[in-house]
Amino acid sequence: MDPRSARSDAESIWVNRVPEPRVGATRVHLDLRLADADPAAVLAAGARSVREPVDKAHWWVLADPEGNEFCAFPPPTTG
Incomplete structure (x- = not known):
């Protein structure tokens, strides 16, 4: 599905x-x-893990199939 055809007023990125x-x-x-x-869905879509969360760096560093790195943050905790 082409994300540009989504029926939503929300901002999108693909x-x-x-x-x-x-x-x-x-x-x-x-x-x-x-x-x-956790980033299981992103990893299943082709990303690879570069760094797991550690200490105060509570996010993952992932890379796309060409090696472009990006950070993946868990959803905010409630409570």
């Missing part, structure tokens, strides 16, 4: 695959708020 390899440094860094307490 990632498209391109045939060209990355040349040079990554120009954008994304932070992702996970829907679940």
Whole structure:
């Protein structure tokens, strides 16, 4: 499904695959708020883990299939 066809007024972001390899440094860094307490769904979609949460760095650092890193934060805790 093309995310641009979603029937929602919410902001959206998506990632498209391109045939060209990355040349040079990554120009954008994304932070992702996970829907679940862990990044299992993102990993199943093709990301790889670069760093697990540790100490005060309570988020994962993940990379897309081309090695572009992004941070993945667990959902906010309630209570």
